[in-house]
Amino acid sequence: MTRLLITGATLADGTGADVLVEDGTIREVGTVSAPAGLGDDERVAADGLVLLPGFVDLHTHLREPGREDAETVRTGTRAAAAGGFTAVHAMANTNPVTDTAEAAERILDLGVAAGYADVRPVGAVTKGLDSAELAELGLMHRSRARVTVFSDDGRCVHDSRVMRRALEYVRAFGGVVSQHAQDPALAGPEACCHEGELSGRLGLPGWPSAAESTIVARDAELARHTGSRVHVAHVTSAEGLDAVRWAKRRGIDITCEVTPHHLLLTTDLLTGYDPVYKVNPPLRPTEDVEALREGLADGTIDTVATDHAPHAPHDKEHAFVDAAFGMLGLETAFAVVHDVMVATGRMSMADLARVMATTPAHIGRVADHGRPVAPGEPANLVLVDPAATITVDAGASASLSRNNPYDGRTLSGAVRTTFLRGRATAQDGVPTGD
Numbered sequence: 001m002t003r004l005l006i007t008g009a010t011l012a013d014g015t016g017a018d019v020l021v022e023d024g025t026i027r028e029v030g031t032v033s034a035p036a037g038l039g040d041d042e043r044v045a046a047d048g049l050v051l052l053p054g055f056v057d058l059h060t061h062l063r064e065p066g067r068e069d070a071e072t073v074r075t076g077t078r079a080a081a082a083g084g085f086t087a088v089h090a091m092a093n094t095n096p097v098t099d100t101a102e103a104a105e106r107i108l109d110l111g112v113a114a115g116y117a118d119v120r121p122v123g124a125v126t127k128g129l130d131s132a133e134l135a136e137l138g139l140m141h142r143s144r145a146r147v148t149v150f151s152d153d154g155r156c157v158h159d160s161r162v163m164r165r166a167l168e169y170v171r172a173f174g175g176v177v178s179q180h181a182q183d184p185a186l187a188g189p190e191a192c193c194h195e196g197e198l199s200g201r202l203g204l205p206g207w208p209s210a211a212e213s214t215i216v217a218r219d220a221e222l223a224r225h226t227g228s229r230v231h232v233a234h235v236t237s238a239e240g241l242d243a244v245r246w247a248k249r250r251g252i253d254i255t256c257e258v259t260p261h262h263l264l265l266t267t268d269l270l271t272g273y274d275p276v277y278k279v280n281p282p283l284r285p286t287e288d289v290e291a292l293r294e295g296l297a298d299g300t301i302d303t304v305a306t307d308h309a310p311h312a313p314h315d316k317e318h319a320f321v322d323a324a325f326g327m328l329g330l331e332t333a334f335a336v337v338h339d340v341m342v343a344t345g346r347m348s349m350a351d352l353a354r355v356m357a358t359t360p361a362h363i364g365r366v367a368d369h370g371r372p373v374a375p376g377e378p379a380n381l382v383l384v385d386p387a388a389t390i391t392v393d394a395g396a397s398a399s400l401s402r403n404n405p406y407d408g409r410t411l412s413g414a415v416r417t418t419f420l421r422g423r424a425t426a427q428d429g430v431p432t433g434d
Contacts, residue, residue, distance in 0.1 A: 004422050005034055009046035009383065011373055012350040019051065021379040024421030029375055046383055049416055050349055053357035054086025054380040056369050058149065058178065058257055059233060059305035060330065062088075062119070064110060066095025071310040071400050073107065076330070077116035079308070079398040081425035081432075083331040084382035084415040087361070087369040088117050091153050092124040099124035099135035101143035108145040116425050120366060123147040125166050125177060129155050132162065137169050148365040151178035153233055154280055154325070156215060158184050163219060167228035176229040176255075176363060179219050181240060182281060186211035192321050194267045194282045202270060204320065209237035209288070212281065216240050220247035220254050231363060232256035234307050236281045238291035245300050255363055257305040258292050260329055260336035261405060265289075269405075275316050275323030276405050279309070296355065297346045303360040306333050310401030328404045331397060331429065334382075335390055336406070338413030342386065349386065379422035388414035390429075398431050 004021040011017055018032035034043070057080065063071035073090070080088050090107050092098035098107060104121040111119025123140040127133045129152045140147035150170060157163045157179060166177050187207030193199050195206030216232055220243065223230040235241055235256045247254045267283045277283060295301040309326025316323050337356065341347040347355075361370025371377040389412050394404035418426040425432055 002422060003035060003038060003042050004044065004379070005032065005038060005042060006044045006046050006051060009049055009051035012050065012052055012353045019373065021422040024379055026373065026375055026377050026379050029373060044383070044417065048387065049383045049385050051373055052349070052353045052382050052384060053370050053373065054382050054418060054420070055084045055334065055356045056360040056364065056366055057085050057088040057306050057308070057330065058303060058360045058364055059153070059307045060088040060090055061093070061309045061326070062090045063310060064094065069400070070312045070315070073110035073119060074114040074116070075398065075400045076308070076310070077111060077114045077119060078431040079330045081116040081418045081420070082398045082415070082429050084334050084384065084418050085117055085330060086380040086382070086418065086420050087120060087366050089120045089122050089149055089364055092122050092151060093129060093153060097124050097128055098122065099127050101136055101139040101145070104140045104145035104147050105143050116431060117420060118366070118369065120149070120364060121145045121147055122178070123150045125150045125152045125157050126162060131155065131157050131159050134162065134166060134169065137166065137175070138173070141173050141175060148175050149178055150175060151180065151233065153178065153180040156180050156182045156184060160218060160222065164222050164226060167222055167226040167230065171226060171228040174365065176231050178231040178233045179215065180233050181212045181215040181219070181235070182207070183211045183215050186214070190321070192278060193270055194284050196267070196285060198267055198270065202273070204270070207282070209239040209284070212237050213239035213243045216243035217246070220252050223254055224250065224252045229253045234259050234262065234281055234305065235292070235301065236262050236284050237288050241291055241295045241300060248300065255302040257303045258296055258301045259305060259307045260333045261327060263289065263292055263296070263340050264336050265405060270320070273320045275318060275320050276327060276403050278320060278323050278325055279327050280325035293340065293346060296341060302355065303363065304333065304337055304355050305360065306330050310399050311403050312401060316403050326403065328397065328399055328401060331399070332392055332404070332406050332411070334384060334415050335411035335413045338386065339411040343412045379419055381419040383416040385414045385416050390414050
């Protein structure tokens, strides 16, 4: 029998408790007496720390297969563990694309072999991400990988007929389509930032917020028509958020996520043409960032998802217009959300647990994660220190890549220990085994 006793923790609701874990399952919560023979290495003192369900990411790029120079399933899940995540959804835009049952099972097996977080493959909506012919949606769901979330991220399923068929298909088994809401006719291939006064002044081709909101509104109507579920990946604009609100008021089964970087970073960072800030969808002006914070606080935005997008240096070290889109996010997600939303009083720690653990687990149908800290539940947990501050060091990342937009920033809140089924996978930002 494996045992773990966490003592003196504060739970999300503010109550204090000890937690006894046996064989990966929570056995007791409250005032717990140490079992006979419990060793020092089986005890964790958690005074001053908050114990939460382990975080679940609906939107992670692990790059394997195809771009192992930027990230692998092992290195990506080590970064996830360092950031407090116990489960991640691996996006389908790999090489080859995850558009078959065999490809999905390969991702699943790589995650099991790594052992740092449970990896749930995201299946492509269309073959080759080309928005033309549906991928093997049913076969992927019926495979060992049990794929439930499907996405062509970072491409929009722009053909309305194809999107309708995908929604009809996944409805049969409770799946969900996660849409990169960006109309390619409005956001052309050269666009690289938010369209506005700044993009014109910098001479950078931009795309408007309408490219997002029009797809959100269309997909909401298709979800209503089909009686299916649609999830909006990384909403970024006030207009896109308004479309989500409109759909929810009508009772449409729609959910959405926001990334940490869209909650903190603004488009004015582009004035130095630093490609670390090039991301798809783009950073937006301050008024959009404020709208997103309000939307997360009032529950319109359901979850936080990282869109962790590692890139090798030779993909980022270019002129801004030529550099790859994307930035790291797994290791800093908690600190950013805590700093922006909890430390400012907009959300409680219980709210943070809801948007970073409970709700994403529900959307992705990950049954053993995002569960209450209660007897009989799986011990997928994270200890965090809300009183701590961290200064981000890109060079210390567990990821293979270094395109970290927070390098040098000081943030409030730190992940202390992550537990996957009662086993510590990371301590103070360092994965176990280092």
